[in-house]
Amino acid sequence: MKVDTETLQKIAHLARLTVRPEEETQLLSSLNSVLDWMEQLNEVDTTGVEPLTHMSALDEANILRDDVVANQLPRTQALANAPDHDDQFIKVTKVL
Numbered sequence: 001m002k003v004d005t006e007t008l009q010k011i012a013h014l015a016r017l018t019v020r021p022e023e024e025t026q027l028l029s030s031l032n033s034v035l036d037w038m039e040q041l042n043e044v045d046t047t048g049v050e051p052l053t054h055m056s057a058l059d060e061a062n063i064l065r066d067d068v069v070a071n072q073l074p075r076t077q078a079l080a081n082a083p084d085h086d087d088q089f090i091k092v093t094k095v096l
Helices: 005-014 021-042 075-081
Strands: none
Touching: 005 021
């Protein structure tokens, strides 16, 4: 399939793009080279190849660590690093 000037203008209109006449030749060349490449990919024998939804292996699963509750940072140390705080909480600017 080759893209002609009329098809390029239709695509540009649908994409809400303005194509200047001096850009048409380069865009036609680029679009046609992409379509030629896609035609080459269509010639590849893919019989017996399962379609993928992502590039990871199908048998992989997310490997997550157990969520264990632990006091990693004592409150006094956390408050010491805060720019503004009271005895229990870090004070932040009100966001509306």
